[in-house]
Amino acid sequence: MVEVGNLIRFILCYTLCLVYSTWIGIGLLIAYIFKRDPNIWTVKERPTPPRALTSNEFGEHKFMRVNGYRIHYVEKGDKTKPLILFIHGFPEFWYSWRFQLNEFSKDYHVIAIDQRGYAESDKPNTISAYHFDKMVGDIRQFVQQLGREKFTLIGHDWGAVIGFRYVMRHMDTIDKYVMIGAPPSEVWHKLLFSSVKQFLMSWYVFYFQMPFLPEFTTSLQDFQMFKVMKHQTEEELEAYKYTFGKEGALTGPINYYRASAKFLFPDQPLKRPEKFAPGLYMLGEGDKYISPDSGKMAKELYDNLDFKFIKGANHFAQQHKPDETNRLIREFLEKPTPPQSLTNNEFGEHKFMTVNGIKIHYVENGDKNKPLMMFIHGFPEFWYSWRFQLNEFNKDYHVIAIDQRGYGDSDKPSKISDYHIDEMVEDIHQIIKQLGHEKFILVGHDWGAAIGFRYVIKHMETIEKYVMIGAPPKEVFDQLVTSSLKQFFMSWYMFFFQMPVLPEFFTRFYDMKSFRMMKHQTEEETEAYKYTFGKEGALTGPINYYRAGTSSQPDPPLKRPERFAPGLYMLGEFDRFISHDSGILTKELYENLDFKIIKGANHFAQQHKPDETNRLIREFMEQEI
Structure with a gap:
């Protein structure tokens, strides 16, 4: 029965891939015929990077070899202070965390990486190298090489999916975590096949299974798509266009979706940690890609998790509304940390049970x-x-x-x-x-x-x-x-x-x-x-x-x-x-x-x-x- 269900999902996935590809292809053809705009195919050459990508305004640029790949990262702040590691999503790179690097470097040692396949990091050729479990391994080894036992993990979009996965597997290394703009993979999968709203919001996931075409259409009109991020300046927009305008710069990021076509199929449940570190999951109030229903479902799966909306923000909240995003992150991080006696298993194992509709901790x-x-x-x-x-x-x-x-x-x-x-x-x-x-x-x-x-x-x-x-x-x-x-x-x-x-x-x-x-x-x-x-x-x-x-009345005997x-x-x-x-x-x-x-x-x-x-x-x- 499971195999039949998976076969149906497989057929549905690639049928929708063809449908969306055909739809987009026809739309492009119609636009070209009626508008006759030659610039629709044009990508401007940008031989020189914008100053924001070469200066040390947001931190020092470094490299580290992780699981055989060279990973680029930007580092700022006092190394003796607690570590915050930022993991970007699609279509982003370290620069998407520029506002957070400047804000949190005052009190933390902050690092934003380019995930494998992105920007200055190595770009493996095989699709299988981009399965999100590989990136979980990258984070683990990266933190180990920094010599850190514990840290705070903050992710957005794919960085949040990978971050939730990391938290479930390596909770012992997490102080706190914040995930923005994407729920755990288990929640997304459940929503995809139970919510028409989420199914329609996820059209691009099916489209990205097509080879070549997504890279081509993403770059159309000189990367017009990056305007959805609502950058505040032209220089910020140019930083994205320069980075993703390089030859082959889009294939790695889109391969995250191709490698996770099995993302459309239910995973084996991961072993739950005995106790969960404090977590925060946030969605932009105007997010067009992830259903708000994911908040409640993520809270049911991850104990000790809070859920909040970022007022006025779109999907790319940390860039679109950085002040509000930073305020919520700081508010969460500054919450007192529980004494060790409440988090270890000195007195027993911490568990939960739902009783009469109430979740009871014991x-x-x-x-x-x-x-x-x-x-x-x-x-x-x-x-x-x-x-x-x-x-x-x-x-x-x-x-x-x-x-x-x-x-x-x-x-x-x-x-x-x-x-x-x-x-x-x-x-x-x-x-x-x-x-x-x-x-x-x-x-x-x-x-x-x-x-x-x-x-x-x-x-x-x-x-x-x-x-x-x-x-x-x-x-x-x-x-x-x-x-x-x-x-x-x-x-x-x-x-x-x-x-x-x-x-x-x-x-x-x-x-x-x-x-x-x-x-x-x-x-x-x-x-x-x-x-x-x-x-x-x-x-x-x-x-x-x-x-x-x-x-006022005594209880009956x-x-x-x-x-x-x-x-x-x-x-x-x-x-x-x-x-x-x-x-x-x-x-x-x-x-x-x-x-x-x-x-x-x-x-x-x-x-x-x-x-x-x-x-x-x-x-x-x-x-x-």
Whole structure:
């Protein structure tokens, strides 16, 4: 069936090649007959390069031998600073990055290359030498010869296609990446055969399969086609005409399309990296070659990828609207870099799962054949709050710590109603189903405990044991806050959090000093929280848990299970947010439940006193049922 599909695509590809070639040929003939303009065939001789291509205005011109080919590049900036490598597309060369070379050389070591087949770089004769996997290899070896372990990669058009491919294969070498004007090849292929708009936008891809004719028509009327780039000066336009006016200068670039006729057929999926570096994909607002639908599809394929439009720009955005393009690139590059503890696999493997339409990030560790222990964080926390437990219990359990919806790297719904406690209960239930477990151990803290207690009542049949820390069931809390003056005053923040905007502002106040109340053991641990909650909109989802949880009407009582699994409820000895009276009330509501105080611990016990917390959890887990 696959072979038949590929045969149909092959026939379609070369049929369209003939159709477009015939159409263009007839159009040229008609234009010549009726206009009788002899200049239509003329290409002006340009023996002398424009000054912009010979001066060092944009950087120093150099060469490097890569995979047997001499590659020309332009280099600028301090070599001790981080490297940005720019990869051009079609029909471009290093000069397409002139505005970026001047802008980013102030803060980076910047290099723009001529890809093989282009401008001053070598031009292999065989079409197979231009498959984009070969260019991925060129980038890899080029960076190795520079002696760099990591760098920022920025690509446009074919440079973006190649760049996305490089990122997927060599993510370990990428700090950040920006791709402009073209999606990953997998996305383009899917769009080509599912979107009429993209199919029609891609007519030239089929036409370029024809030998000779594309080179001829591209050069007509003294390279009239270069005017689509909307160059700002005549000298800029002349730089292109001089470069591509040389004998054979167009064959290499067009061979990228010919070598990738298989580009029209589905590739074998590449092995996904364990964790993705931060990425940005951008399209010109007026791009006539790539559908905006590619943005959403690229984000689904590449984790940690943002998508933006460049206002007022055409396909050649970095040249057409350089100031806006540079602003967006700089804004992206200057976003804080996550602490190492959030990007390496010290605490487990980072993964994603789509649950109830929400993409949930989680960290997984331990033997998958062992019993599952799932950790649910509270406010203001994320998966990282369970780092000590992930390392402790992965020895004997398959452990998972999630970012709840609205937190960390998980999706952040915009509606307050999406943060009702019952929504999170169902998230947990769906995660367990997708993991293929019938029973598991649930451990929650703060909001994670409130949600956990709710889950236990609703889905007791899936619970082996459970441990809740730092918050009682919602019913107990509601009772205490209206009957205990002490709990009422301890809960002041819940009333404050009903205010829009202001809670987010004050939580960020003074470099998010509030996170110090967790009593982290190292500065890096505090920085992990500041980085995560310092992102735009990162606090609204978490505070919406409180906004969604306030109701003038008490919740109807849930149906009690016939039998309760063993449970443990714990509070820090010096918890300033939850009254110890909640222990007795919770034991009355939940049968087979024990209550303990974690000596010396504050509210964030699993982080503040991890050894004591882990000891009590392990002691409970080892008790016979």
